[in-house]
Amino acid sequence: MTTTAPAPATEAAPTRRVTLAVAAAGISSFALLYAPQPVLPQLAERFHLDPGGASLAVSVATGSLAISVLPIATLSEVIGRRRVILASVLSSVLLGLALPFAPDFTTLLVLRALQGIAIAGFAGVAAAYLAERLGKAGVAAAVGAMIAGNTVGGMLGRLSSGFAADWLGWPGALGLTAGLALVCALLTVFSLPKSEAPPAGRRAKVLSGFRAALSSRVLLAQYAVALLAMGSFVALYNAAGFRLTGEPLDLSPAIASLVFLAYAMGTFTSGYAGRLVARFGRLRTQAGALVLTVLGASLTIVDSLICVAAGFVVLTGGFFAAHAVANGWAAAEAPPGARGQAGGLYTLAYYLGSSVGGTVGATVYGHAGWAWLIALAAAWLLLALLVSVLAAKASRH
Known part of the structure:
Protein backbone atom coordinates (compact mmCIF):
# COMPACT_ATOMS: atom_id res chain seq x y z
CA MET A 1 0.00 0.00 0.00
CA THR A 2 1.45 3.32 -0.97
CA THR A 3 1.17 6.46 1.07
CA THR A 4 0.48 9.90 -0.25
CA ALA A 5 3.31 12.37 0.14
CA PRO A 6 2.52 15.33 2.39
CA ALA A 7 1.07 18.25 0.50
CA PRO A 8 3.22 21.34 0.26
CA ALA A 9 2.78 23.77 3.09
CA THR A 10 1.63 26.48 0.69
CA GLU A 11 -1.33 24.31 -0.45
CA ALA A 12 -2.63 22.20 2.43
CA ALA A 13 -1.16 23.71 5.54
CA PRO A 14 0.08 27.30 5.35
CA THR A 15 3.01 27.80 7.67
CA ARG A 16 1.35 30.66 9.51
CA ARG A 17 -1.76 28.62 10.27
CA VAL A 18 0.22 25.62 11.52
CA THR A 19 2.48 27.83 13.62
CA LEU A 20 -0.46 29.63 15.20
CA ALA A 21 -2.24 26.39 16.05
CA VAL A 22 0.78 24.75 17.66
CA ALA A 23 1.82 27.91 19.52
CA ALA A 24 -1.72 28.19 20.95
CA ALA A 25 -1.56 24.54 22.02
CA GLY A 26 1.77 25.22 23.73
CA ILE A 27 0.36 28.20 25.62
CA SER A 28 -2.64 26.15 26.76
CA SER A 29 -0.62 23.09 27.78
CA PHE A 30 2.12 24.81 29.74
CA ALA A 31 -0.17 27.36 31.39
CA LEU A 32 -2.08 24.40 32.83
CA LEU A 33 1.01 22.38 33.71
CA TYR A 34 2.56 25.02 35.97
CA ALA A 35 -0.50 26.98 37.14
CA PRO A 36 -0.40 25.48 40.69
CA GLN A 37 3.20 26.58 41.31
CA PRO A 38 2.44 30.13 42.55
CA VAL A 39 -0.37 28.91 44.85
CA LEU A 40 1.65 26.19 46.60
CA PRO A 41 1.70 28.20 49.86
CA GLN A 42 -2.13 28.46 49.72
CA LEU A 43 -2.44 24.73 49.03
CA ALA A 44 -0.12 24.00 51.94
CA GLU A 45 -2.28 26.11 54.26
CA ARG A 46 -5.59 24.71 53.00
CA PHE A 47 -4.59 21.04 53.19
CA HIS A 48 -2.14 21.31 56.14
CA LEU A 49 0.97 20.35 54.18
CA ASP A 50 4.66 21.18 54.36
CA PRO A 51 6.39 22.64 51.25
CA GLY A 52 7.47 19.21 50.04
CA GLY A 53 3.94 17.84 50.26
CA ALA A 54 2.41 20.86 48.54
CA SER A 55 4.94 20.63 45.71
CA LEU A 56 3.39 17.31 44.68
CA ALA A 57 0.70 19.40 42.97
CA VAL A 58 3.37 20.23 40.39
CA SER A 59 5.56 17.14 40.58
CA VAL A 60 2.78 14.60 40.10
CA ALA A 61 1.78 16.23 36.82
CA THR A 62 5.31 16.53 35.44
CA GLY A 63 6.09 12.99 36.61
CA SER A 64 3.08 11.48 34.86
CA LEU A 65 3.99 13.51 31.77
CA ALA A 66 7.50 12.06 31.82
CA ILE A 67 6.24 8.50 32.17
CA SER A 68 3.61 8.91 29.46
CA VAL A 69 5.49 10.80 26.77
CA LEU A 70 7.18 7.82 25.09
CA PRO A 71 4.10 5.55 24.93
CA ILE A 72 1.96 8.40 23.60
CA ALA A 73 4.59 9.40 21.03
CA THR A 74 4.66 5.77 19.88
CA LEU A 75 0.85 5.69 19.71
CA SER A 76 0.93 8.74 17.43
CA GLU A 77 2.87 6.65 14.91
CA VAL A 78 -0.24 4.49 14.58
CA ILE A 79 -3.23 6.83 14.93
CA GLY A 80 -1.68 10.09 13.68
CA ARG A 81 -0.20 13.20 15.31
CA ARG A 82 -3.19 15.53 14.89
CA ARG A 83 -5.57 13.28 16.78
CA VAL A 84 -3.15 13.02 19.67
CA ILE A 85 -2.58 16.79 19.85
CA LEU A 86 -6.31 17.60 19.78
CA ALA A 87 -7.11 14.97 22.41
CA SER A 88 -4.25 16.38 24.50
CA VAL A 89 -5.33 20.03 24.54
CA LEU A 90 -9.03 19.31 25.08
CA SER A 91 -8.64 16.73 27.84
CA SER A 92 -6.02 18.77 29.70
CA VAL A 93 -8.36 21.80 29.73
CA LEU A 94 -11.32 19.75 30.98
CA LEU A 95 -9.19 18.39 33.80
CA GLY A 96 -8.02 21.93 34.56
CA LEU A 97 -11.61 23.09 34.87
CA ALA A 98 -12.27 20.25 37.32
CA LEU A 99 -9.32 21.08 39.63
CA PRO A 100 -11.04 23.91 41.59
CA PHE A 101 -13.74 21.44 42.68
CA ALA A 102 -11.33 18.89 44.18
CA PRO A 103 -12.67 18.14 47.68
CA ASP A 104 -9.31 17.03 49.08
CA PHE A 105 -5.64 16.99 48.19
CA THR A 106 -5.67 13.33 47.11
CA THR A 107 -8.35 14.03 44.51
CA LEU A 108 -6.43 17.08 43.33
CA LEU A 109 -3.30 14.93 42.86
CA VAL A 110 -5.25 12.33 40.86
CA LEU A 111 -6.59 15.05 38.57
CA ARG A 112 -3.09 16.52 38.19
CA ALA A 113 -1.64 13.11 37.32
CA LEU A 114 -4.28 12.65 34.61
CA GLN A 115 -3.58 16.19 33.40
CA GLY A 116 0.11 15.41 33.06
CA ILE A 117 -0.71 12.36 30.94
CA ALA A 118 -2.96 14.50 28.76
CA ILE A 119 -0.32 17.21 28.26
CA ALA A 120 2.22 14.53 27.26
CA GLY A 121 0.28 14.15 24.03
CA PHE A 122 1.26 17.65 22.95
CA ALA A 123 4.76 17.69 24.46
CA GLY A 124 5.78 14.42 22.84
CA VAL A 125 4.19 14.84 19.41
CA ALA A 126 4.17 18.52 18.39
CA ALA A 127 7.71 18.72 16.98
CA ALA A 128 7.21 15.60 14.86
CA TYR A 129 3.89 16.98 13.59
CA LEU A 130 5.58 20.20 12.51
CA ALA A 131 8.35 18.32 10.72
CA GLU A 132 5.80 16.25 8.80
CA ARG A 133 3.61 19.18 7.82
CA LEU A 134 6.20 21.80 6.97
CA GLY A 135 9.38 19.96 6.01
CA LYS A 136 12.88 21.34 6.47
CA ALA A 137 12.09 24.71 4.91
CA GLY A 138 9.46 25.81 7.41
CA VAL A 139 9.99 23.70 10.49
CA ALA A 140 12.77 25.74 12.12
CA ALA A 141 10.69 28.90 12.50
CA ALA A 142 7.63 26.92 13.55
CA VAL A 143 9.53 25.02 16.24
CA GLY A 144 10.88 28.33 17.50
CA ALA A 145 7.32 29.66 17.73
CA MET A 146 6.28 26.49 19.53
CA ILE A 147 9.02 26.88 22.15
CA ALA A 148 8.07 30.53 22.55
CA GLY A 149 4.47 29.45 23.05
CA ASN A 150 5.56 26.94 25.67
CA THR A 151 7.52 29.61 27.51
CA VAL A 152 4.73 32.18 27.28
CA GLY A 153 2.26 29.55 28.47
CA GLY A 154 4.39 28.67 31.48
CA MET A 155 4.72 32.34 32.40
CA LEU A 156 1.04 33.14 31.72
CA GLY A 157 -0.19 30.24 33.83
CA ARG A 158 1.98 31.19 36.76
CA LEU A 159 1.17 34.91 36.57
CA SER A 160 -2.59 34.46 36.13
CA SER A 161 -2.93 32.07 39.05
CA GLY A 162 -0.52 34.07 41.20
CA PHE A 163 -2.33 37.36 40.67
CA ALA A 164 -5.80 35.86 41.07
CA ALA A 165 -4.99 33.97 44.27
CA ASP A 166 -5.37 37.05 46.51
CA TRP A 167 -8.91 37.76 45.26
CA LEU A 168 -10.27 34.38 44.16
CA GLY A 169 -8.32 31.94 46.32
CA TRP A 170 -6.48 28.97 44.87
CA PRO A 171 -9.64 27.37 43.33
CA GLY A 172 -10.57 30.55 41.48
CA ALA A 173 -6.96 31.10 40.42
CA LEU A 174 -6.70 27.64 38.86
CA GLY A 175 -10.13 28.05 37.27
CA LEU A 176 -9.14 31.36 35.69
CA THR A 177 -6.02 29.79 34.18
CA ALA A 178 -8.08 26.88 32.84
CA GLY A 179 -10.45 29.38 31.21
CA LEU A 180 -7.57 31.13 29.46
CA ALA A 181 -6.23 27.74 28.34
CA LEU A 182 -9.65 26.82 26.94
CA VAL A 183 -9.56 29.81 24.58
CA CYS A 184 -6.15 28.73 23.26
CA ALA A 185 -7.24 25.09 22.99
CA LEU A 186 -10.27 26.03 20.88
CA LEU A 187 -8.02 28.07 18.60
CA THR A 188 -5.91 24.95 18.08
CA VAL A 189 -8.95 22.76 17.40
CA PHE A 190 -10.26 25.05 14.66
CA SER A 191 -6.94 25.85 13.00
CA LEU A 192 -4.75 22.72 13.21
CA PRO A 193 -4.52 21.12 9.72
CA LYS A 194 -4.72 17.38 9.26
CA SER A 195 -1.52 15.36 9.18
CA GLU A 196 -0.74 12.53 6.81
CA ALA A 197 -0.98 8.86 7.77
CA PRO A 198 2.40 7.58 9.02
CA PRO A 199 4.37 5.42 6.55
CA ALA A 200 3.91 1.72 7.29
CA GLY A 201 7.63 1.03 7.54
CA ARG A 202 8.19 3.60 10.25
CA ARG A 203 6.37 1.60 12.91
CA ALA A 204 8.82 -1.29 12.67
Whole structure:
Protein backbone atom coordinates (compact mmCIF):
# COMPACT_ATOMS: atom_id res chain seq x y z
CA MET A 1 0.00 0.00 0.00
CA THR A 2 1.45 3.32 -0.97
CA THR A 3 1.17 6.46 1.07
CA THR A 4 0.48 9.90 -0.25
CA ALA A 5 3.31 12.37 0.14
CA PRO A 6 2.52 15.33 2.39
CA ALA A 7 1.07 18.25 0.50
CA PRO A 8 3.22 21.34 0.26
CA ALA A 9 2.78 23.77 3.09
CA THR A 10 1.63 26.48 0.69
CA GLU A 11 -1.33 24.31 -0.45
CA ALA A 12 -2.63 22.20 2.43
CA ALA A 13 -1.16 23.71 5.54
CA PRO A 14 0.08 27.30 5.35
CA THR A 15 3.01 27.80 7.67
CA ARG A 16 1.35 30.66 9.51
CA ARG A 17 -1.76 28.62 10.27
CA VAL A 18 0.22 25.62 11.52
CA THR A 19 2.48 27.83 13.62
CA LEU A 20 -0.46 29.63 15.20
CA ALA A 21 -2.24 26.39 16.05
CA VAL A 22 0.78 24.75 17.66
CA ALA A 23 1.82 27.91 19.52
CA ALA A 24 -1.72 28.19 20.95
CA ALA A 25 -1.56 24.54 22.02
CA GLY A 26 1.77 25.22 23.73
CA ILE A 27 0.36 28.20 25.62
CA SER A 28 -2.64 26.15 26.76
CA SER A 29 -0.62 23.09 27.78
CA PHE A 30 2.12 24.81 29.74
CA ALA A 31 -0.17 27.36 31.39
CA LEU A 32 -2.08 24.40 32.83
CA LEU A 33 1.01 22.38 33.71
CA TYR A 34 2.56 25.02 35.97
CA ALA A 35 -0.50 26.98 37.14
CA PRO A 36 -0.40 25.48 40.69
CA GLN A 37 3.20 26.58 41.31
CA PRO A 38 2.44 30.13 42.55
CA VAL A 39 -0.37 28.91 44.85
CA LEU A 40 1.65 26.19 46.60
CA PRO A 41 1.70 28.20 49.86
CA GLN A 42 -2.13 28.46 49.72
CA LEU A 43 -2.44 24.73 49.03
CA ALA A 44 -0.12 24.00 51.94
CA GLU A 45 -2.28 26.11 54.26
CA ARG A 46 -5.59 24.71 53.00
CA PHE A 47 -4.59 21.04 53.19
CA HIS A 48 -2.14 21.31 56.14
CA LEU A 49 0.97 20.35 54.18
CA ASP A 50 4.66 21.18 54.36
CA PRO A 51 6.39 22.64 51.25
CA GLY A 52 7.47 19.21 50.04
CA GLY A 53 3.94 17.84 50.26
CA ALA A 54 2.41 20.86 48.54
CA SER A 55 4.94 20.63 45.71
CA LEU A 56 3.39 17.31 44.68
CA ALA A 57 0.70 19.40 42.97
CA VAL A 58 3.37 20.23 40.39
CA SER A 59 5.56 17.14 40.58
CA VAL A 60 2.78 14.60 40.10
CA ALA A 61 1.78 16.23 36.82
CA THR A 62 5.31 16.53 35.44
CA GLY A 63 6.09 12.99 36.61
CA SER A 64 3.08 11.48 34.86
CA LEU A 65 3.99 13.51 31.77
CA ALA A 66 7.50 12.06 31.82
CA ILE A 67 6.24 8.50 32.17
CA SER A 68 3.61 8.91 29.46
CA VAL A 69 5.49 10.80 26.77
CA LEU A 70 7.18 7.82 25.09
CA PRO A 71 4.10 5.55 24.93
CA ILE A 72 1.96 8.40 23.60
CA ALA A 73 4.59 9.40 21.03
CA THR A 74 4.66 5.77 19.88
CA LEU A 75 0.85 5.69 19.71
CA SER A 76 0.93 8.74 17.43
CA GLU A 77 2.87 6.65 14.91
CA VAL A 78 -0.24 4.49 14.58
CA ILE A 79 -3.23 6.83 14.93
CA GLY A 80 -1.68 10.09 13.68
CA ARG A 81 -0.20 13.20 15.31
CA ARG A 82 -3.19 15.53 14.89
CA ARG A 83 -5.57 13.28 16.78
CA VAL A 84 -3.15 13.02 19.67
CA ILE A 85 -2.58 16.79 19.85
CA LEU A 86 -6.31 17.60 19.78
CA ALA A 87 -7.11 14.97 22.41
CA SER A 88 -4.25 16.38 24.50
CA VAL A 89 -5.33 20.03 24.54
CA LEU A 90 -9.03 19.31 25.08
CA SER A 91 -8.64 16.73 27.84
CA SER A 92 -6.02 18.77 29.70
CA VAL A 93 -8.36 21.80 29.73
CA LEU A 94 -11.32 19.75 30.98
CA LEU A 95 -9.19 18.39 33.80
CA GLY A 96 -8.02 21.93 34.56
CA LEU A 97 -11.61 23.09 34.87
CA ALA A 98 -12.27 20.25 37.32
CA LEU A 99 -9.32 21.08 39.63
CA PRO A 100 -11.04 23.91 41.59
CA PHE A 101 -13.74 21.44 42.68
CA ALA A 102 -11.33 18.89 44.18
CA PRO A 103 -12.67 18.14 47.68
CA ASP A 104 -9.31 17.03 49.08
CA PHE A 105 -5.64 16.99 48.19
CA THR A 106 -5.67 13.33 47.11
CA THR A 107 -8.35 14.03 44.51
CA LEU A 108 -6.43 17.08 43.33
CA LEU A 109 -3.30 14.93 42.86
CA VAL A 110 -5.25 12.33 40.86
CA LEU A 111 -6.59 15.05 38.57
CA ARG A 112 -3.09 16.52 38.19
CA ALA A 113 -1.64 13.11 37.32
CA LEU A 114 -4.28 12.65 34.61
CA GLN A 115 -3.58 16.19 33.40
CA GLY A 116 0.11 15.41 33.06
CA ILE A 117 -0.71 12.36 30.94
CA ALA A 118 -2.96 14.50 28.76
CA ILE A 119 -0.32 17.21 28.26
CA ALA A 120 2.22 14.53 27.26
CA GLY A 121 0.28 14.15 24.03
CA PHE A 122 1.26 17.65 22.95
CA ALA A 123 4.76 17.69 24.46
CA GLY A 124 5.78 14.42 22.84
CA VAL A 125 4.19 14.84 19.41
CA ALA A 126 4.17 18.52 18.39
CA ALA A 127 7.71 18.72 16.98
CA ALA A 128 7.21 15.60 14.86
CA TYR A 129 3.89 16.98 13.59
CA LEU A 130 5.58 20.20 12.51
CA ALA A 131 8.35 18.32 10.72
CA GLU A 132 5.80 16.25 8.80
CA ARG A 133 3.61 19.18 7.82
CA LEU A 134 6.20 21.80 6.97
CA GLY A 135 9.38 19.96 6.01
CA LYS A 136 12.88 21.34 6.47
CA ALA A 137 12.09 24.71 4.91
CA GLY A 138 9.46 25.81 7.41
CA VAL A 139 9.99 23.70 10.49
CA ALA A 140 12.77 25.74 12.12
CA ALA A 141 10.69 28.90 12.50
CA ALA A 142 7.63 26.92 13.55
CA VAL A 143 9.53 25.02 16.24
CA GLY A 144 10.88 28.33 17.50
CA ALA A 145 7.32 29.66 17.73
CA MET A 146 6.28 26.49 19.53
CA ILE A 147 9.02 26.88 22.15
CA ALA A 148 8.07 30.53 22.55
CA GLY A 149 4.47 29.45 23.05
CA ASN A 150 5.56 26.94 25.67
CA THR A 151 7.52 29.61 27.51
CA VAL A 152 4.73 32.18 27.28
CA GLY A 153 2.26 29.55 28.47
CA GLY A 154 4.39 28.67 31.48
CA MET A 155 4.72 32.34 32.40
CA LEU A 156 1.04 33.14 31.72
CA GLY A 157 -0.19 30.24 33.83
CA ARG A 158 1.98 31.19 36.76
CA LEU A 159 1.17 34.91 36.57
CA SER A 160 -2.59 34.46 36.13
CA SER A 161 -2.93 32.07 39.05
CA GLY A 162 -0.52 34.07 41.20
CA PHE A 163 -2.33 37.36 40.67
CA ALA A 164 -5.80 35.86 41.07
CA ALA A 165 -4.99 33.97 44.27
CA ASP A 166 -5.37 37.05 46.51
CA TRP A 167 -8.91 37.76 45.26
CA LEU A 168 -10.27 34.38 44.16
CA GLY A 169 -8.32 31.94 46.32
CA TRP A 170 -6.48 28.97 44.87
CA PRO A 171 -9.64 27.37 43.33
CA GLY A 172 -10.57 30.55 41.48
CA ALA A 173 -6.96 31.10 40.42
CA LEU A 174 -6.70 27.64 38.86
CA GLY A 175 -10.13 28.05 37.27
CA LEU A 176 -9.14 31.36 35.69
CA THR A 177 -6.02 29.79 34.18
CA ALA A 178 -8.08 26.88 32.84
CA GLY A 179 -10.45 29.38 31.21
CA LEU A 180 -7.57 31.13 29.46
CA ALA A 181 -6.23 27.74 28.34
CA LEU A 182 -9.65 26.82 26.94
CA VAL A 183 -9.56 29.81 24.58
CA CYS A 184 -6.15 28.73 23.26
CA ALA A 185 -7.24 25.09 22.99
CA LEU A 186 -10.27 26.03 20.88
CA LEU A 187 -8.02 28.07 18.60
CA THR A 188 -5.91 24.95 18.08
CA VAL A 189 -8.95 22.76 17.40
CA PHE A 190 -10.26 25.05 14.66
CA SER A 191 -6.94 25.85 13.00
CA LEU A 192 -4.75 22.72 13.21
CA PRO A 193 -4.52 21.12 9.72
CA LYS A 194 -4.72 17.38 9.26
CA SER A 195 -1.52 15.36 9.18
CA GLU A 196 -0.74 12.53 6.81
CA ALA A 197 -0.98 8.86 7.77
CA PRO A 198 2.40 7.58 9.02
CA PRO A 199 4.37 5.42 6.55
CA ALA A 200 3.91 1.72 7.29
CA GLY A 201 7.63 1.03 7.54
CA ARG A 202 8.19 3.60 10.25
CA ARG A 203 6.37 1.60 12.91
CA ALA A 204 8.82 -1.29 12.67
CA LYS A 205 11.76 1.05 13.23
CA VAL A 206 10.61 2.40 16.59
CA LEU A 207 12.51 -0.10 18.77
CA SER A 208 15.70 0.08 16.70
CA GLY A 209 15.52 3.86 17.00
CA PHE A 210 15.40 3.60 20.79
CA ARG A 211 18.50 1.40 20.79
CA ALA A 212 20.34 3.95 18.69
CA ALA A 213 19.19 6.81 20.92
CA LEU A 214 20.69 5.04 23.95
CA SER A 215 24.01 4.10 22.34
CA SER A 216 25.80 7.47 22.34
CA ARG A 217 27.63 8.87 25.36
CA VAL A 218 26.94 12.40 24.21
CA LEU A 219 23.22 11.69 23.96
CA LEU A 220 23.18 10.09 27.40
CA ALA A 221 25.01 13.13 28.77
CA GLN A 222 22.40 15.51 27.34
CA TYR A 223 19.63 13.45 28.90
CA ALA A 224 21.50 13.83 32.19
CA VAL A 225 21.78 17.59 31.70
CA ALA A 226 18.03 17.75 31.10
CA LEU A 227 17.33 15.69 34.23
CA LEU A 228 19.67 17.55 36.59
CA ALA A 229 19.26 21.09 35.29
CA MET A 230 15.45 20.90 35.13
CA GLY A 231 15.38 19.32 38.58
CA SER A 232 17.38 22.23 39.97
CA PHE A 233 15.32 24.82 38.14
CA VAL A 234 11.90 23.54 39.24
CA ALA A 235 13.13 22.95 42.79
CA LEU A 236 14.03 26.64 43.06
CA TYR A 237 10.76 27.86 41.54
CA ASN A 238 8.65 25.45 43.63
CA ALA A 239 10.16 26.96 46.77
CA ALA A 240 10.17 30.54 45.44
CA GLY A 241 6.64 31.26 46.64
CA PHE A 242 7.51 30.18 50.19
CA ARG A 243 10.75 32.17 50.10
CA LEU A 244 9.09 35.37 48.84
CA THR A 245 5.93 35.27 50.96
CA GLY A 246 7.75 34.23 54.15
CA GLU A 247 10.08 36.14 56.43
CA PRO A 248 12.02 38.36 55.93
CA LEU A 249 10.69 39.36 52.46
CA ASP A 250 6.99 38.89 53.39
CA LEU A 251 5.42 39.66 49.98
CA SER A 252 1.79 39.08 49.01
CA PRO A 253 1.14 36.12 46.66
CA ALA A 254 0.31 38.53 43.81
CA ILE A 255 3.56 40.45 44.15
CA ALA A 256 5.55 37.25 44.71
CA SER A 257 4.20 35.84 41.43
CA LEU A 258 6.03 38.60 39.56
CA VAL A 259 9.14 36.46 39.93
CA PHE A 260 7.82 34.46 36.97
CA LEU A 261 8.45 37.45 34.72
CA ALA A 262 12.03 36.19 34.79
CA TYR A 263 10.87 33.70 32.16
CA ALA A 264 11.11 36.53 29.65
CA MET A 265 14.89 36.34 30.09
CA GLY A 266 14.70 32.63 29.33
CA THR A 267 12.88 33.34 26.07
CA PHE A 268 15.73 35.63 25.04
CA THR A 269 18.66 33.43 26.12
CA SER A 270 17.25 30.24 24.61
CA GLY A 271 17.21 31.97 21.21
CA TYR A 272 20.56 33.67 21.64
CA ALA A 273 22.24 30.41 22.68
CA GLY A 274 22.36 29.35 19.03
CA ARG A 275 24.61 32.29 18.16
CA LEU A 276 26.92 31.47 21.04
CA VAL A 277 27.13 27.85 19.91
CA ALA A 278 28.15 28.99 16.43
CA ARG A 279 30.91 31.11 17.93
CA PHE A 280 32.17 29.10 20.90
CA GLY A 281 30.88 25.57 20.33
CA ARG A 282 28.28 23.55 22.20
CA LEU A 283 30.38 22.48 25.17
CA ARG A 284 31.69 25.93 26.05
CA THR A 285 28.28 27.53 25.65
CA GLN A 286 26.59 24.89 27.76
CA ALA A 287 29.29 25.11 30.44
CA GLY A 288 28.94 28.88 30.61
CA ALA A 289 25.15 28.62 30.85
CA LEU A 290 25.29 26.08 33.69
CA VAL A 291 27.82 28.14 35.63
CA LEU A 292 25.67 31.23 35.10
CA THR A 293 22.71 29.32 36.54
CA VAL A 294 24.73 28.45 39.64
CA LEU A 295 25.81 32.07 40.09
CA GLY A 296 22.23 33.32 39.75
CA ALA A 297 20.97 30.77 42.27
CA SER A 298 23.73 31.76 44.71
CA LEU A 299 22.69 35.41 44.48
CA THR A 300 19.23 34.55 45.86
CA ILE A 301 20.73 33.55 49.23
CA VAL A 302 21.04 37.23 50.17
CA ASP A 303 17.99 38.45 52.14
CA SER A 304 17.38 41.35 49.78
CA LEU A 305 14.46 41.56 47.38
CA ILE A 306 16.70 43.12 44.71
CA CYS A 307 19.26 40.33 45.01
CA VAL A 308 16.61 37.61 44.98
CA ALA A 309 14.88 39.10 41.94
CA ALA A 310 18.17 39.59 40.08
CA GLY A 311 19.23 36.07 40.99
CA PHE A 312 16.09 34.56 39.51
CA VAL A 313 16.54 36.55 36.30
CA VAL A 314 20.13 35.32 35.97
CA LEU A 315 19.45 31.68 36.86
CA THR A 316 16.44 31.57 34.53
CA GLY A 317 18.45 32.95 31.64
CA GLY A 318 21.26 30.51 32.32
CA PHE A 319 18.95 27.51 32.61
CA PHE A 320 17.08 28.14 29.38
CA ALA A 321 20.33 28.67 27.49
CA ALA A 322 21.68 25.36 28.85
CA HIS A 323 18.40 23.62 27.96
CA ALA A 324 18.45 25.02 24.42
CA VAL A 325 22.02 23.81 23.89
CA ALA A 326 21.32 20.36 25.33
CA ASN A 327 18.13 19.94 23.31
CA GLY A 328 19.82 21.02 20.09
CA TRP A 329 22.90 18.90 20.84
CA ALA A 330 20.71 15.81 21.34
CA ALA A 331 18.88 16.45 18.07
CA ALA A 332 22.14 16.94 16.15
CA GLU A 333 23.84 13.90 17.70
CA ALA A 334 20.93 11.50 17.16
CA PRO A 335 21.20 9.17 14.15
CA PRO A 336 18.71 9.99 11.36
CA GLY A 337 16.48 7.02 12.23
CA ALA A 338 16.41 7.82 15.94
CA ARG A 339 15.71 11.54 16.15
CA GLY A 340 12.15 11.08 17.35
CA GLN A 341 13.21 8.58 19.98
CA ALA A 342 16.10 10.77 21.15
CA GLY A 343 13.70 13.69 21.45
CA GLY A 344 11.29 11.54 23.44
CA LEU A 345 14.02 10.36 25.80
CA TYR A 346 15.21 13.94 26.29
CA THR A 347 11.65 15.01 27.10
CA LEU A 348 11.28 12.10 29.52
CA ALA A 349 14.49 13.07 31.36
CA TYR A 350 13.47 16.74 31.37
CA TYR A 351 10.12 16.17 33.06
CA LEU A 352 11.37 13.39 35.29
CA GLY A 353 13.87 15.93 36.58
CA SER A 354 11.04 18.40 37.09
CA SER A 355 9.01 15.89 39.07
CA VAL A 356 11.70 14.35 41.26
CA GLY A 357 13.89 17.42 41.61
CA GLY A 358 10.94 19.67 42.35
CA THR A 359 9.71 17.52 45.20
CA VAL A 360 13.15 16.76 46.66
CA GLY A 361 14.12 20.43 46.50
CA ALA A 362 10.93 21.61 48.19
CA THR A 363 11.42 19.00 50.91
CA VAL A 364 14.99 20.15 51.52
CA TYR A 365 13.79 23.75 51.71
CA GLY A 366 11.03 22.83 54.17
CA HIS A 367 13.43 21.03 56.51
CA ALA A 368 16.73 22.86 56.09
CA GLY A 369 16.04 26.27 54.55
CA TRP A 370 16.88 28.20 51.39
CA ALA A 371 20.69 28.08 51.64
CA TRP A 372 20.71 24.26 51.70
CA LEU A 373 18.35 24.18 48.72
CA ILE A 374 20.78 26.39 46.80
CA ALA A 375 23.65 24.07 47.74
CA LEU A 376 21.70 21.06 46.43
CA ALA A 377 20.74 22.82 43.18
CA ALA A 378 24.33 23.96 42.62
CA ALA A 379 25.59 20.40 43.15
CA TRP A 380 23.14 19.04 40.56
CA LEU A 381 24.07 21.72 38.03
CA LEU A 382 27.80 21.16 38.46
CA LEU A 383 27.28 17.39 38.16
CA ALA A 384 25.45 18.01 34.86
CA LEU A 385 28.41 20.06 33.67
CA LEU A 386 30.89 17.32 34.65
CA VAL A 387 28.91 14.60 32.87
CA SER A 388 28.67 16.65 29.67
CA VAL A 389 32.39 17.51 29.68
CA LEU A 390 33.42 13.88 30.23
CA ALA A 391 31.10 12.60 27.50
CA ALA A 392 32.27 15.20 24.99
CA LYS A 393 35.92 14.35 25.65
CA ALA A 394 35.27 10.61 25.43
CA SER A 395 33.49 11.02 22.07
CA ARG A 396 36.61 12.64 20.57
CA HIS A 397 38.76 9.58 21.20
